Amino acid sequence: MQVDFSMAIGEAMNTQRAIRRVKPDPIDDTIILQLLELATRAPNAKNEQSWEFVVVKDIAVKKQLATENRTLWNMVKKRFEKKGRDNPAMQKLNVATQWAADNFENYPAMVVCCYKGSTLALHPLIGTQYYGSIFPAIQNLLLASRAINLGANLTTIALWNQRRSRRILGLPRGIVPCVVVTLGWPIGNYGPSCRKPVGDVVSLDRYNNKPWLGKSSGEIEIQKDTA
Amino acid sequence: MQVDFSMAIGEAMNTQRAIRRVKPDPIDDTIILQLLELATRAPNAKNEQSWEFVVVKDIAVKKQLATENRTLWNMVKKRFEKKGRDNPAMQKLNVATQWAADNFENYPAMVVCCYKGSTLALHPLIGTQYYGSIFPAIQNLLLASRAINLGANLTTIALWNQRRSRRILGLPRGIVPCVVVTLGWPIGNYGPSCRKPVGDVVSLDRYNNKPWLGKSSGEIEIQKDTA
Numbered sequence: 001m002q003v004d005f006s007m008a009i010g011e012a013m014n015t016q017r018a019i020r021r022v023k024p025d026p027i028d029d030t031i032i033l034q035l036l037e038l039a040t041r042a043p044n045a046k047n048e049q050s051w052e053f054v055v056v057k058d059i060a061v062k063k064q065l066a067t068e069n070r071t072l073w074n075m076v077k078k079r080f081e082k083k084g085r086d087n088p089a090m091q092k093l094n095v096a097t098q099w100a101a102d103n104f105e106n107y108p109a110m111v112v113c114c115y116k117g118s119t120l121a122l123h124p125l126i127g128t129q130y131y132g133s134i135f136p137a138i139q140n141l142l143l144a145s146r147a148i149n150l151g152a153n154l155t156t157i158a159l160w161n162q163r164r165s166r167r168i169l170g171l172p173r174g175i176v177p178c179v180v181v182t183l184g185w186p187i188g189n190y191g192p193s194c195r196k197p198v199g200d201v202v203s204l205d206r207y208n209n210k211p212w213l214g215k216s217s218g219e220i221e222i223q224k225d226t227a
Numbered sequence: 228m229q230v231d232f233s234m235a236i237g238e239a240m241n242t243q244r245a246i247r248r249v250k251p252d253p254i255d256d257t258i259i260l261q262l263l264e265l266a267t268r269a270p271n272a273k274n275e276q277s278w279e280f281v282v283v284k285d286i287a288v289k290k291q292l293a294t295e296n297r298t299l300w301n302m303v304k305k306r307f308e309k310k311g312r313d314n315p316a317m318q319k320l321n322v323a324t325q326w327a328a329d330n331f332e333n334y335p336a337m338v339v340c341c342y343k344g345s346t347l348a349l350h351p352l353i354g355t356q357y358y359g360s361i362f363p364a365i366q367n368l369l370l371a372s373r374a375i376n377l378g379a380n381l382t383t384i385a386l387w388n389q390r391r392s393r394r395i396l397g398l399p400r401g402i403v404p405c406v407v408v409t410l411g412w413p414i415g416n417y418g419p420s421c422r423k424p425v426g427d428v429v430s431l432d433r434y435n436n437k438p439w440l441g442k443s444s445g446e447i448e449i450q451k452d453t454a
Contacts, residue, residue, distance in 0.1 A: 002445075005237025009374045012236045013268045013367055033444040037425040041240045042366060043381055047316065049423055058432040093273065114434075119351040127346070127354060128383050128405055135362030136381075139269060140240055142363070143370075147236045154270055154363075156355050170433040178355055196276055198264040205285040206397040207341075217260040218229075 001028050005038065007147040015190045016143060019151030020096040022184025024106045027150065029055075032109060032183070038144040042136035045129045050116035051137055054169050054177075057109050064168045065180065066104035069158040073101040089194070100155065100182070107182040112159075113138050114175045119162060134178050141181055151186035154179050228255050232265065234374040242417045243370060246378030247323040249411025251333045254377065256282075259336060259410070265371040269363035272356045277343035278364055281396050281404075284336050291395045292407065293331035296385040300328040316421070327382065327409070334409040339386075340365050341402045346389065361405050368408055378413035381406050 036053055044051065056062055077094070084090035115134040121127030138154060145152035158180050159165045165177045199212030199220070212220050263280055271278065283289055304321070311317035342361040348354035365381060372379035385407050386392045392404045426439030426447070439447055 005240075006235040008233040009236045009239045009370060010232025010265065013232075013265045013371070016268060016270070018270060030444060030447055033425055033429065033439065033447050036429055037444045038237065038240045040422050040425055040428060041243060041420055043243070043245060043369065046320065047421070049428065052428055052430065052434065054430045054432070054434055056432055061432050089274065119354070121354070124346040124389060124403070125383050125387055127348070127358065131354065131358030132362055132365075132381070132383070132406065135359055136366035136369070138359075139363035139366040142270065143236060144240070154359070156352050156359070160352055162351060170435065172434070175434065176351070179359065193268055194274070195267050198260055198267055201267060201276065201279055202260065202263055203279065203281045205281070205283055205288050207279065207281055207399070207402065208397065212260065217257060217264045220257055220260050 001030050003031055003034055003148050005144060005147050012143050012147045015192055016146045017190060017193045018096070018153040019184075019186045019188070019190065020100045020153050020182070021187040022107060022151040022182070023187060024108055025185050026108045027183055027185070031148070031150070032111070035141055035144045035150075036111070039137040039141040042140045044133035044136065048133070051134050052114040052116070052175055054112040054114065054171075055109060056112060059105060061168060062105040062107070062110065065110070065158045068161060068164060068168070069104045069155075070101050072157050072160040073097065097157075100153070101157075104158070104182075107184050109183045111141065111181045111183065112169055112177050113141070113179050113181060114171065114177050116174060117176060118174070119176055130176070131178070138179060138181065145183065146190055149186070149190065151184050153182045155182060156180070228257050230258055230261055230375050232371060232374050239370050239374045242419055243373045244417060244420045245323070245380040246411075246413045246415070246417065247327045247380050247409070248414040249334060249378040249409070250414060251335055252412050253335045254410055254412070258375070258377070259338070262368055262371045262377075263338070266364040266368040269367045271360035271363065275360070278361050279341040279343070279402055281339040281341065282336060283339060283396075286332060288395060289332040289334070289337065292337070292385045295388060295391060295395070296331045296382075297328050299384050299387040300324065324384075327380070328384075331385070331409075334411050336410045338368065338408045338410065339396055339404050340368070340406050340408060341398065341404050343401060344403055345401070346403055357403070358405070365406060365408065372410065373417055376413070376417065378411050380409045382409060383407070
């Protein structure tokens with residue numbers, strides 16, 4: 001099935017959010033391959049394209065990853081619940097993460113995104129090269145999913161124990177599992193995300209010189225027009 | 228100036244490439260802010276939005292980053308030239324990287340993208356969290372630039388010496404400069420990038436089980452239709 005990636009890029013970015021609650025209905029392989037084809041258009045160091053994607057649909061493999069996911073979540077969730085006490089956004093996140101933990105093996109497909117390298121980067125630029133050669137592809141995968149209304153979520157919980165993740169997925173040394181993107185047709189909808197005004201995180205020429213503090217790009221424009 | 232982010236996401240991804248050769252013509256601040264606003268719609272760990280973006284337009288700061296960039300490039304370029312001897316793609320990359328080194332201070336603007344954390348990640352999941360909370364935003368910045376035909380390139384060369392990068396940009400400990408995205412109106416054009424068939428990098432259920440080896444998503448579809 002040829003899918004339609006004509007959604008405007010601004011709309012896709014503005015309405016991208018983590019979709020954890022999905023139906024168990026299957027996703028056509030050709031759809032997953034089209035998403036991954038767009039993923040591989042992403043920039044990567046020296047165009048070496050050393051990424052590897054493991055699409056997991058086999059229930060036996062999914063169950064093993066689900067066990068990994070639950071094990072870590074059960075260890076850390078008390079801490080997250082504590083943090084969430086005065087933080088409604090965190091509470092919502094915790095509920096959704098619990099849902100994902102309870103239903104992990106029911107995602108119709110998940111993509112384990114791997115980079116070529118090592119978990120030990122001796123110079124920051126090496127780490128940047130490893131992660132910088134997989135995360136742009138992951139973001140393409142997420143955005144492309146959003147564009148066709150397929151739910152997607154980036155998670156790392158299931159990969160906390162590298163030795164066991166490797167064994168489950170048959171990954172050799174040198175291919176590092178980085179994130180799991182769960183996929184599925186959403187229960188609920190994509191929609192606008194909640195972010196600080198852009199001016200809060202943008203400095204000019206030197207860190208913390210923030211001429212646009214508290215402002216969105218639209219407000220900056222108004223200010224200029226009336227100047 | 229309100230810019231138009233209506234380009235189809237598929238087209239933007241399929242025609243994204245590193246644009247190093249650009250004109251020195253200025254870029255309106257409101258354009259840069261709109262790009263960064265889309266960058267901040269990207270996923271990030273726990274929606275903490277701990278990214279920081281330093282937009283550099285001041286020629287004095289640009290010159291210091293240009294010196295950093297040239298220093299490392301002069302140290303490593305012999306090695307890259309050697310690698311490029313039998314590799315036309317690498318030769319092209321080297322020529323473009325040399326152009327960027329020679330003209331670094333003439334980019335009208337560059338964005339130093341920073342994450343909150345440390346260059347030392349004691350567990351792989353921590354590194355994933357740091358880089359995973361900045362690279363999706365960087366990819367949004369690059370894709371959004373592509374959508375408005377503004378040239379953009381992700382580079383790390385200028386940041387090889389963390390101590391000096393910090394001093395140049397006034398970055399405190401805990402805010403790590405990760406990549407520089409150079410911006411400018413392109414000399415030349417965006418266009419299709421060169422990638423392996425998606426089937427070469429996709430395994431099913433277990434690493435190296437590659438049912439789609441050598442195939443693009445279109446070829447997989449044909450195979451299915453005729454089955």
